[in-house]
Amino acid sequence: MHEPLELDFSVKYKHRIYFTEGAFNVGNLILAQLLQSNKVLVAVDVGLITARPALLTEIGAYVLAHKLSLTRPPFILTGGEACKSDDKVVQQILSAIEADKICRHSYIVAIGGGAFLDAVGFAAAIAHRGVRLIRMPTTTLSQADAGVGVKNGINAFGKKNFTGAFAPPVAVVNDSDFLSSLDARGRRDGLVEAVKVAVLKDGDFFEKIEKQTAQLAGGDKEILAEVVRRSAELHAEHIATAGDPFELGSARPLDLGHWAAHKLEVLSAHRLSHGEAVAIGLALDIICARQAGLFSTALTERVLTLLEKLGFNLYADELHLDGGRPLLQGLEEFREHLGGQLTLVLPKALGESTQVHELSAAVVRCAADELRARVRR
Ligand SMILES: NC(=O)c1ccc[n+]([C@@H]2O[C@H](COP(=O)([O-])OP(=O)(O)OC[C@H]3O[C@@H](n4cnc5c(N)ncnc54)[C@H](O)[C@@H]3O)[C@@H](O)[C@H]2O)c1
Numbered sequence: 577m578h579e580p581l582e583l584d585f586s587v588k589y590k591h592r593i594y595f596t597e598g599a600f601n602v603g604n605l606i607l608a609q610l611l612q613s614n615k616v617l618v619a620v621d622v623g624l625i626t627a628r629p630a631l632l633t634e635i636g637a638y639v640l641a642h643k644l645s646l647t648r649p650p651f652i653l654t655g656g657e658a659c660k661s662d663d664k665v666v667q668q669i670l671s672a673i674e675a676d677k678i679c680r681h682s683y684i685v686a687i688g689g690g691a692f693l694d695a696v697g698f699a700a701a702i703a704h705r706g707v708r709l710i711r712m713p714t715t716t717l718s719q720a721d722a723g724v725g726v727k728n729g730i731n732a733f734g735k736k737n738f739t740g741a742f743a744p745p746v747a748v749v750n751d752s753d754f755l756s757s758l759d760a761r762g763r764r765d766g767l768v769e770a771v772k773v774a775v776l777k778d779g780d781f782f783e784k785i786e787k788q789t790a791q792l793a794g795g796d797k798e799i800l801a802e803v804v805r806r807s808a809e810l811h812a813e814h815i816a817t818a819g820d821p822f823e824l825g826s827a828r829p830l831d832l833g834h835w836a837a838h839k840l841e842v843l844s845a846h847r848l849s850h851g852e853a854v855a856i857g858l859a860l861d862i863i864c865a866r867q868a869g870l871f872s873t874a875l876t877e878r879v880l881t882l883l884e885k886l887g888f889n890l891y892a893d894e895l896h897l898d899g900g901r902p903l904l905q906g907l908e909e910f911r912e913h914l915g916g917q918l919t920l921v922l923p924k925a926l927g928e929s930t931q932v933h934e935l936s937a938a939v940v941r942c943a944a945d946e947l948r949a950r951v952r953r
């Protein structure tokens with residue numbers, strides 16, 4: 577009598593990531609084949625255009641050569657964390673979708689950094705309950721991690737990614753040429769996600785990064801592209817094969833260091849970039865793992881030294897703000913964002929990790945003190 581009607585269904589996704597150079601060279605057919613005769617709205621991060629003004633001409637020539645149906649000239653919008661700080665960019669995209677009569681079979685091509693892709697991706701996910709999206713990440717961090725995932729979102733209530741959705745893009749086009757216009761900070765930022773995923777999943781990759789530190793810190797284009805690519809592969813493989821692409825469980829097995837990072841970003845009013853905050857969060861979690869007897873002292877030192885050699889600063893005053901209370905609040909906010917029981921990933925060895933459900937305030941404080949002492953040395 578009270579039996580519910582239960583029907584099982586599943587939806588198959590194909591997560592497609594192209595690795596290329598010169599995606600807007602007329603001879604590069606990836607975008608032309610993806611877009612064909614469909615309507616297309618192209619949205620571009622203004623920071624990218626400032627760094628490479630010729631991009632607009634390149635897009636124009638490509639559109640003309642392949643007879644693509646753009647609804648308007650590339651729509652240039654605010655990028656960087658500012659575009660996630662309110663819903664202005666989301667509303668601008670929604671208005672453009674409405675005005676240009678973009679339908680669920682049309683495409684939005686978002687070109688920019690991780691923040692821009694998050695904001696535009698969110699608008700694409702909610703307009704008509706989901707318009708097709710092609711992501712073109714243009715920073716190391718977005719090519720190595722943010723852009724190749726299935727999440728989007730903007731910040732709200734002083735919390736990162738509070739408003740967002742899971743929405744796999746139709747395709748991701750990772751064009752390593754974009755990385756050439758980044759400054760040293762922009763080039764470095766994505767390396768932290770590569771180190772993170774290497775520590776968690778691939779010891780050989782970690783050693784490779786270690787051996788190439790000097791080239792990476794010096795901005796070697798080919799080595800940077802290789803590291804970014806391996807990081808993207810590991811992140812995407814995790815989404816496709818770890819069994820929880822939409823994070824329905826309580827665990828986030830790739831989010832080493834992220835509970836603290838998200839809090840530090842907000843506490844620093846985004847003075848710290850995502851990459852810089854993750855470097856500190858990573859160092860903090862790794863010291864906590866050592867304190868818990870999970871990760872050896874020697875490995876802890878290796879990871880911290882690698883991050884420093886890559887140019888990351890492993891301490892920010894926000895760790896000790898108000899006796900460390902706001903930082904610790906980040907743990908509860910992380911739990912709340914995931915739902916269920918607090919679940920943190922910590923490393924056991926290079927390429928091996930485990931999950932813990934508790935991190936005591938004393939351990940976190942001690943790790944923060946250690947990082948402060950380290951930078952003062
Ligand atoms: N959705 C996800 O799964 C996910 C995962 C990780 C991080 N993120 C988010 O990604 C964001 C960080 O992304 P980011 O590190 O790419 O930073 P960002 O998007 O803030 O970009 C940094 C700056 O670089 C500029 N820029 C972009 N491309 C450029 C280029 N090729 N040359 C010169 N300048 C360029 C941007 O305009 C911006 O000013 C954070 O908001 C973070 O929360 C999302």
Ligand SMILES: [Zn+2]
Nearest residue numbers: 721769850854
């Ligand atoms: Zn991250």
